[in-house]
Amino acid sequence: MILLGIETSCDETALSLLEIRGNSADPLAVKGGFECRVIVSLIHSQAELHSAYGGVYPSLAKREHGKNLIPLLHKLLIEAGMTIHPEKADAIPAFDELVEKFRTDIAPQNPELFETFSHADFLRSKPPIDGIAVTQGPGLEPALWVGIAGAQMLGELWNVPVIPVNHMEGHIVGSLLPSDVSNGTWQVLHEAPLPALAFLLSGGHTELVLMRALGEYEIIGQTKDDAVGEAFDKTARLLGLPYPGGPHLAMLAQKAKDEGIAPPVRLPRPMISSGDLDFSFSGLKTAVLYAVRDAGGTPDETWRKGLALEFEQAVTETLDAKLRKALDQTGARSLVIGGGVSANDALRNTFTATAAEYDIPLFMPSRHISGDNALMITLAGALILDRDSSQGSTQKRITPGSLRAHGTKRLGSDPIS
Ligand code: KG4
Ligand code: ZN
Numbered sequence: 001m002i003l004l005g006i007e008t009s010c011d012e013t014a015l016s017l018l019e020i021r022g023n024s025a026d027p028l029a030v031k032g033g034f035e036c037r038v039i040v041s042l043i044h045s046q047a048e049l050h051s052a053y054g055g056v057y058p059s060l061a062k063r064e065h066g067k068n069l070i071p072l073l074h075k076l077l078i079e080a081g082m083t084i085h086p087e088k089a090d091a092i093p094a095f096d097e098l099v100e101k102f103r104t105d106i107a108p109q110n111p112e113l114f115e116t117f118s119h120a121d122f123l124r125s126k127p128p129i130d131g132i133a134v135t136q137g138p139g140l141e142p143a144l145w146v147g148i149a150g151a152q153m154l155g156e157l158w159n160v161p162v163i164p165v166n167h168m169e170g171h172i173v174g175s176l177l178p179s180d181v182s183n184g185t186w187q188v189l190h191e192a193p194l195p196a197l198a199f200l201l202s203g204g205h206t207e208l209v210l211m212r213a214l215g216e217y218e219i220i221g222q223t224k225d226d227a228v229g230e231a232f233d234k235t236a237r238l239l240g241l242p243y244p245g246g247p248h249l250a251m252l253a254q255k256a257k258d259e260g261i262a263p264p265v266r267l268p269r270p271m272i273s274s275g276d277l278d279f280s281f282s283g284l285k286t287a288v289l290y291a292v293r294d295a296g297g298t299p300d301e302t303w304r305k306g307l308a309l310e311f312e313q314a315v316t317e318t319l320d321a322k323l324r325k326a327l328d329q330t331g332a333r334s335l336v337i338g339g340g341v342s343a344n345d346a347l348r349n350t351f352t353a354t355a356a357e358y359d360i361p362l363f364m365p366s367r368h369i370s371g372d373n374a375l376m377i378t379l380a381g382a383l384i385l386d387r388d389s390s391q392g393s394t395q396k397r398i399t400p401g402s403l404r405a406h407g408t409k410r411l412g413s414d415p416i417s
Contacts, residue, residue, distance in 0.1 A: 001130045002039065003385075004076075004154070005378025008065040008147030009139025009167045010203070011049075011056045014374035015069075015076045016041035017129070020382045021186065033188035034386065038181055040079045041375045044068050051243040055233070062142035066112030069150045070120050082127040092157060095124050102153055110149045117153055126158050133381020136164035137409030138204065144405035152403060163381040164403055167372075168205060168411050169217070171338030172198045173383055174376025175365045181375075182368060189379075192363055197332035199323055201347070202339030203229035203244070206279050206319075208326045209411055211336070214383055217411040220330070221277025221322060228315060229341045231281035235288045235311050239304050250344050252308035263310030264303050265291045269318045277326050284314060312346050320350050327358050336363045343370040 007014040017039035046064045050056045077083045099118045107114035117123070134151035137144055148164075155162040176190045198209040198217075206228045208221035226234070229246055236245020239252070255261075267287050270280045288311060295303055327335070335355050341347065342364055355362035369375055 003378050004129050004132045005374040006134040006147045006151050007374040007377045008143050009135045011046040012372045013044040013065050013068045016374035016378045018378040037186045058140045058142045065146035070116035083122050084125050106149050131161045133163045133165050133378050135167045137406035141405045141407040165377045165380045170376035170380045173380045175336050175338045175363045179366045193333035196334040198336040200339045201228050201341035223279040225282040234285045249308050252305050253312040256305035256309035261306045264306045267310050267314040272321050316346050316350050334361045340371040
């Protein structure tokens with residue numbers, strides 16, 4: 001079975017094709033583990049466009065997704081060897097009729113997407129794709145609309161089911177992919193002993209999630225204000241670094257370590273002794289603002305390196321303290337780290353040491369899939385299908401036009417709405 005995955009929740013237009021192997025009686029259930037093979041996975045980043053605004057500009061993100069989704073799909077199918085000349089292929093006779101229908105249903109809200117779709121002759125033949133997984137939320141709603149509209153058009157065109165996926169569930173399951181997943185070979189998904197504690201660290205989320213089974217999530221800790229990635233990005237901006245600042249700030253901190261530069265100030269470790277599992281990062285950003293001001297507004301490179309190191313240490317200590325508290329409270333049998341901030345080396349080293357101390361397995365995403373990507377969404381969609389078929393429920397199918405974006409979607413809420 002081959003699934004297409006679509007991710008447009010923020011500023012990455014991402015698509016992937018994943019093959020899942022099973023036996024003929026139960027096409028998805030695989031004895032001894034869930035096996036998958038990445039056919040192609042592509043990401044088109046808009047980061048450069050948004051950097052002028054210092055953050056993601058939603059209507060620009062929507063327009064760019066609309067312009068790029070169908071051309072990226074064409075590239076994906078070419079790389080997968082799945083484009084066949086319409087005359088030789090299983091041509092889709094209803095293409096023109098559907099285009100007329102979408103002119104009314106889709107085009108008014110998604111003019112760029114409709115425009116590229118209506119001229120995409122490669123869509124006149126059906127590739128061997130059995131279903132489409134698409135990010136429903138959380139994310140920027142205008143950006144999510146594009147992926148959802150695209151998935152619904154393709155689902156109707158190819159007559160295949162559309163599976164809505166929670167972006168954060170994608171970050172969890174993406175961390176269970178073996179590290180050499182991108183080389184096109186069959187891979188068995190890691191199995192995290194349950195209950196697992198998932199620690200989600202991204203530009204929009206800082207969440208401790210107790211996972212009792214796939215699809216059974218309880219958020220036990222979260223941020224009261226800024227997400228950790230947001231704190232990295234805002235602090236980086238105060239230090240004059242380009243957007244998205246997280247990786248740049250981490251590089252500056254690494255230079256401070258290499259050059260033995262000491263932090264110029266001590267920053268707070270927010271809510272470290274609050275007794276609960278929640279976080280707050282906006283005060284940390286404000287402390288950086290004051291420190292920059294007190295240093296005269298334009299501190300030199302050495303000062304900035306030292307401050308980046310202090311910031312990274314403050315975040316690392318805070319996250320690690322709450323992580324330990326959550327492990328103590330839940331008795332979780334494994335730890336899964338997910339989200340873009342998990343690319344941070346200082347954090348990876350700390351989590352590795354903590355998991356070793358607690359003697360539990362640790363699953364972190366490979367660096368190439370730590371940020372937003374479609375592979376994790378496709379995998380989550382495949383696991384949802386697998387779970388539903390093993391529970392004997394008929395495949396959930398979304399009626400075209402009924403799937404809505406859900407910008408503030410939370411883990412643990414009904415995946416279908
Ligand atoms: O998961 P993600 O790609 O997108 C969201 O769903 O938000 O996370 C993006 C966040 C950004 O805030 C980015 O600055 C941060 O991850 N990030 C990092 C690093 N790499 C990416 N933060 C700290 N250190 C890094 N190496
Ligand atoms: Zn993300």
